[in-house]
Amino acid sequence: MELVINGGNKLSGEVKLHAAKNAVLPIIACCVLVGEDVVINNVPDLIDIHAMLDIIKSLGGSAEYDEGTVTVNCNSLVPTLIDRELTKRARSSIFILGPILSRFHEAKISYPGGCEIGTRPIDLHLSGLKQLGAEICETEKAIECKGNLNGSEIVLRLPSVGATENIMMAAVLAQGRTIIHNAAKEPEIADLAAFINACGGKVYGAGSDIIIIEGVEKLHGTVYTPISDRIVAGTYMIATAVCGGKLVLRDINLSYISSLVNFLTVAGCRLSYRANDMTVISSGRLSGIPKLSTGYYPYYPTDLQAPMLTLMSVAKGRSELKENLFESRFKHAVWLNEMGADITIDGTTAIVNGVKKLKGKEVFAEDLRGGAALVIAGLKAEGQTIVKNICHIDRGYEKIECLFSAIGGDIYRR
Numbered sequence: 001m002e003l004v005i006n007g008g009n010k011l012s013g014e015v016k017l018h019a020a021k022n023a024v025l026p027i028i029a030c031c032v033l034v035g036e037d038v039v040i041n042n043v044p045d046l047i048d049i050h051a052m053l054d055i056i057k058s059l060g061g062s063a064e065y066d067e068g069t070v071t072v073n074c075n076s077l078v079p080t081l082i083d084r085e086l087t088k089r090a091r092s093s094i095f096i097l098g099p100i101l102s103r104f105h106e107a108k109i110s111y112p113g114g115c116e117i118g119t120r121p122i123d124l125h126l127s128g129l130k131q132l133g134a135e136i137c138e139t140e141k142a143i144e145c146k147g148n149l150n151g152s153e154i155v156l157r158l159p160s161v162g163a164t165e166n167i168m169m170a171a172v173l174a175q176g177r178t179i180i181h182n183a184a185k186e187p188e189i190a191d192l193a194a195f196i197n198a199c200g201g202k203v204y205g206a207g208s209d210i211i212i213i214e215g216v217e218k219l220h221g222t223v224y225t226p227i228s229d230r231i232v233a234g235t236y237m238i239a240t241a242v243c244g245g246k247l248v249l250r251d252i253n254l255s256y257i258s259s260l261v262n263f264l265t266v267a268g269c270r271l272s273y274r275a276n277d278m279t280v281i282s283s284g285r286l287s288g289i290p291k292l293s294t295g296y297y298p299y300y301p302t303d304l305q306a307p308m309l310t311l312m313s314v315a316k317g318r319s320e321l322k323e324n325l326f327e328s329r330f331k332h333a334v335w336l337n338e339m340g341a342d343i344t345i346d347g348t349t350a351i352v353n354g355v356k357k358l359k360g361k362e363v364f365a366e367d368l369r370g371g372a373a374l375v376i377a378g379l380k381a382e383g384q385t386i387v388k389n390i391c392h393i394d395r396g397y398e399k400i401e402c403l404f405s406a407i408g409g410d411i412y413r414r
């Protein structure tokens with residue numbers, strides 16, 4: 001499968017967002033802690049989500065996806081080895097380690113896969129679980145953990161999203177109180193805590209850098225609607241900025257995207273926000289952004305670095321974009337240059353001299369967000385762009401061609 005894009009159209013219309021993939025994935029993993037039905041609403045139909053549901057099924061739980069509604073029941077789950085065939089489909093598979101260990105006092109998982117954007121270690125996940133009392137044995141093929149977990153005080157070396165979530169879930173059924181210092185503050189963390197609390201857990205402070213979890217004996221089922229996807233929202237906003245037009249995004253919390261709003265304003269877009277709706281207006285003629293660095297929330301998200309590089313490619317003047325989280329996250333730059341961009345990569349910084357136009361080309365999605373950046377470039381470029389290897393894009397955007405064609409893009413899948 002590939003995407004065929006005839007560039008040059010403006011983007012206009014309204015968009016209602018799905019729940020955030022990065023909120024839904026840990027919530028599905030967290031269902032392992034619950035012995036009853038959990039219903040999750042507004043879930044996008046994504047490869048990564050199905051990979052997580054398949055892991056639950058492989059362990060004997062039930063997990064169904066029906067038009068945006070996920071129903072999970074982990075009552076009869078058995079903590080057998082999670083096969084590499086399943087874990088290599090998504091890096092987020094590692095999230096399930098903490099909940100399985102917390103509930104069954106043992107867990108076995110093959111090493112996780114995911115986007116090739118850097119080494120992506122899991123040392124913080126494992127050292128956090130060790131501090132809760134787990135014995136961990138890492139073999140060539142799998143990670144085996146066992147032990148009764150007890151609350152502990154854990155200081156993270158850096159505020160890893162996944163490690164914070166894994167430790168938080170492991171602590172839910174642990175004996176006593178756990179305190180996580182230097183926790184990640186991303187909105188998806190606060191959302192996971194809200195889900196746990198809706199199931200009867202006791203998590204306090206999520207969204208700040210200190211999270212306190214009081215262990216409980218068990219969780220009960222619930223119906224939950226996760227927060228909307230700020231990265232998909234940002235992708236749309238940047239695409240509208242690049243192509244020109246007027247887009248209204250429904251149901252987005254301004255604080256989730258405030259750093260992007262600031263930079264789009266610097267680039268020359270008009271943005272307004274009213275009652276959870278964000279409006280972006282762009283003439284398509286943009287100014288460069290002299291300096292932008294990715295960072296932990298609330299700073300500019302690494303997941304919107306790639307789309308922003310497309311914007312800088314066609315913005316007037318010189319821009320500089322520094323990637324601070326992942327070391328191999330500029331693979332899309334090569335393809336943008338193929339399309340006529342002028343980008344030089346110097347270590348973890350991209351130096352961009354804006355060009356007047358991009359030309360349609362055959363390009364290759366090397367990872368999820370880099371793939372989205374190429375789609376935006378194709379929507380802007382003169383002529384036809386073919387984006388290949390779109391399995392990466394399908395991991396994070398539900399039918400991206402439908403998303404964009406609904407607001408005026410000339411894009412289809414074949």
Ligand code: UD1
Nearest residue numbers: 022092120121122123124125160161162163302303325326
């Ligand atoms: C999550 C998001 C991903 C996003 C990233 C950063 C999900 C499913 N994915 O990924 O979309 O790009 O946050 O916002 O939510 N690190 C270590 N040791 C560890 C764990 C991480 O050194 O044990 C480092 C990583 O190499 C990276 C940094 O910490 O440099 C941040 O990674 P982390 O926040 O853990 O990202 P993920 O949870 O994998």
